[in-house]
Amino acid sequence: MKKLSQCKLTLLLLTLIALMLVGVVGCTPVEEPGLPTDGPEPDPTTSEPKPDPEPSTDPGTSDPYPYLILVNADNPLPVELEPELKTVQGNFKLEKTAADALLAMMADAKKEGIDLLVVSAYRPYETQERLYNNKVQEFIQKGYSEEDAAIEAAARVARPGTSEHSTGLAADIVTPSYQRLDRGFAETEAAKWMAANAHKYGFILRYPDDKQEITGIIFEPWHFRYVGVEHATIMTELNLCLEEYLAH
Ligand SMILES: [Zn+2]
Structure with missing residues (x-):
């Protein structure tokens, strides 16, 4: 009799434990789905979810591309910006x-005997991230602390999300006979032609000498x-850089 009740008690306990386990399992919070693994710095101003990963077949209904977007060290690019791309050269x-616009500009330059050569254009966020991280590693290997390596790297390669090239709206353009990215390029016919004409095609010289x-x-x-x-013409005529133009 005593043995039996002990047995019953054990059974009861086991049942309870089993129920508790089921309960516990049932209450385990589901793992949050889709945590970003390579997300950007969180930007509270651009936290709106982007709805359409599906390819849009009707350009009339999609949102206009943010052609005036300001991207610099203080205004990182929202990572989800995915331009519809078209080849300009190579x-x-x-x-x-x-x-x-650039194709039209290059064609018109050519008519005036100016050869324009694109040496950089759209850079996906991931490419910029890789370039930047490689540069950080380079400095760490030279003996810099992680913090100092990050500072040194950022002085040479824009931090991910802060390069205009990731918008698909910026290009580095030189000429076959002068391909170095230095001040000397400004003295070439190609640079002078672009400085005088780029706005007619919607382009601005983004980093002028007097706006550093x-x-x-x-x-x-x-x-x-x-x-x-429209914007490029106003900025050029009033000698405003993008930061100044957007502040007005
Ligand atoms: Zn550039």
């Missing part, structure tokens, strides 16, 4: 409207940014 691509303090970037006579003809 393997270099730009967002399609910017690409058409505002842009935070050295004079880059080869780096052109598409903003559309």
Whole structure:
């Protein structure tokens, strides 16, 4: 009798334990789905979810591309920006409207005997991230602390999300006879022609010599940014860089 009740008690306990286990399992919170593994710095101003990963067949209904977007060290690019690309030269691509504008610009330059050579255009976020991380590693291997390596790297390669090239709206353009990205390029016929005419195609010289303090970037006579003809014309005529133009 005593033995039996002990047995019953054990059974009861086992049942209870089993029930508890089921309960516990049932209450285990489901693992959060889709945690970003390579996400960007969180940007509270651009946290709106982007709805359409499906290819849009009707361009009339999709949102216009943000041609005036400001991307710099203080304004990192939202990672989800995915331009529809078109080839401009060789393997270099730009967002399609910017690409058409650049193709027209290059064709017109050619008519005036100016050869324009694209040496950099769209850089996906991941490419920029890889370039930046490689540079950090380079400095760590030279004996820098992680913190110092990051500072040294950022002075040479834009931090991921802070390069205009990831928008698909910026291109580095030189000429076959002068391909170095340095101040000397500004003295070439190609650079002079672009400085005088790029706005007619919707491009601005993004980092002018007299705006370094505002842009935070050295004079880059080869780096052109598409903003559309209307905006580019105003900026060029009033001598405003993008930061100044957007602040007005
Ligand atoms: Zn550039």
